[in-house]
Amino acid sequence: MPTLSLRALNRATLQRQWLLERQDRTALETIEHLLGMQAQLPLAPYVGLWTRLNGFKPQELVDLLEGRQAVRGSMMRATIHLMSSRDFLGIRPLVQPCMDREIYQNQSYGRKRLEGLDMNAVVAAGAALMAESPRTAVELREALGPMWPDREPPSLAHAVRCLLPTIQIPPRGIWGKGGHPTMSTAELWLGQSTEAMPIDDVVLRYFQAYGPASVLDVQAWSGLTRLGEVVERLRPQLRTYTAPDGRELFDLASASLPDEDVPAPARFLPEFDNVLLAHADRTRFIDDTLRGRLLIEERMSRGAVLYDGRVAALWKLVRTGRDKGLEVEAVTPLSADATASIEAEGNELLDFALPGSPLRFVPVP
Structure with a gap:
């Protein structure tokens, strides 16, 4: 297994992230290639697309969001991501364990605050409220609190947000506009139920956009555990390298690596860009x-x-x-x-x- 220097890893990932040269791609192609974009700050993805694409205009993403081809919702690591609607429907069920941990291990909202509670009833009540109309977190608290007066309303609302495939609908995330995060569900907003795509496909796409990378890197990006068995299953389709510290790295067998001396231009990354968060070992950047x-x-x-x-x-x-x-x-x-x-x-x-x-x-x- 060839050993890759940090500089070689740096240049490989920059190339996969379209940060060496801006691309002539659509915003939707880019969002899917990156497997989503961090979007806790609503306007961050606009900068993330601008820094990767030639001639990107904010209206292109506005049209995707208002046309429901792209959505913003809780995804990897239980954080808000901009996703294509196709990927949201297929990947959101896979990251449900992250959402469960956010509820049942979160000291601020979960654990003892929800102990003994009929969570199915809480989720059903939240779904019924959003079926009437999209709801903000405050509106969910005010409606759910009286139903369970012995519980803290913020914990009830947070449980609904995480246990249902919730989407933050426009005008949140629209360039030039604002508004409180207002939630609907995938089924209500997109007219389709979520259906998990094969985890193998997601891991292969991760290597395509973030590789070469280790099993721990994939897990850090996704928030999931036990992905070693998935990577082992995929090993015949992968090429292996050794990191400077001796870790085994994986990449698509068909992927080439750029010369480690290729120039890397100055690039402005938005807040929490996944390129800086998608590896357990971030020393390449x-x-x-x-x-x-x-x-x-x-x-x-x-x-x-x-x-x-x-x-x-x-x-x-x-x-x-x-x-x-x-x-x-x-x-x-x-x-x-x-x-x-x-x-x-x-x-x-x-x-x-x-x-x-x-x-x-x-x-x-």
Whole structure:
């Protein structure tokens, strides 16, 4: 098994993620290729598509959401993802164990707060309420609370959100609009029930978009466990490599690897982009020391800037009154060339998101 350097892994994943060269693809193709996009922050996927595609316009994603070809809902790791409707219907049942853990192991909402409760009755009541009309979390709490007066309404509403295949419907997630998260179910919104696609197909698609990767990486991305037996079943279709630390890595047998010295341009990633979350070992993109510092400082809710394929800065759009613009904060020392490259890409992002606004660069302390 050939040993791959961190730089080789970096370039391979950047290529799979369409971050070496922007692609002439549709937004729907991209969402499906990436197996969904993190969407806790409603507008993050727009930046994620802009940074990967030539000529992406926000209206393309708006049309997908309003036309119900794409949806936003709880998916991998019990977090909100933008998915194609096809993938939501097929993958949502597979990640139900993540949702169960979110309910029954979550100290804030689950465990003792739901102990002894007839959860089937709670779920049925939530489904009936959403059949009447889409509901916000507050509306679910207010309606479910009186039905179980000895229970905490937030726990009841959270159980409904996780145990049903809920979707956050527009205008949430629509460019230029806002609104509280309002939920419906897949059956109500899409007119179809969920039906699990083969887990083997999902794992193969993961390697296509995020490989080469280990079993632990697949599990970190999906939030599922015991995927080693799935990968073993797929081994005849896979090629194996060795990571710098000796871990076994897997990839599609048909997948090629780019030269590890291929240039990697500056790229602005949206908040919580899966490319930085989809591996248990993230050292191909960020050093553990830097990652720990950024997490401790709770700054990873900002977008990340890649330079030469690695996290070099954080960014955020500022929209407060007249104070509009893009703030870029370096987290590692940057050369003059790196600063110029990041500034140039940042100005392109401003043209996309806040035309006519300035860029402010904050150097590393």
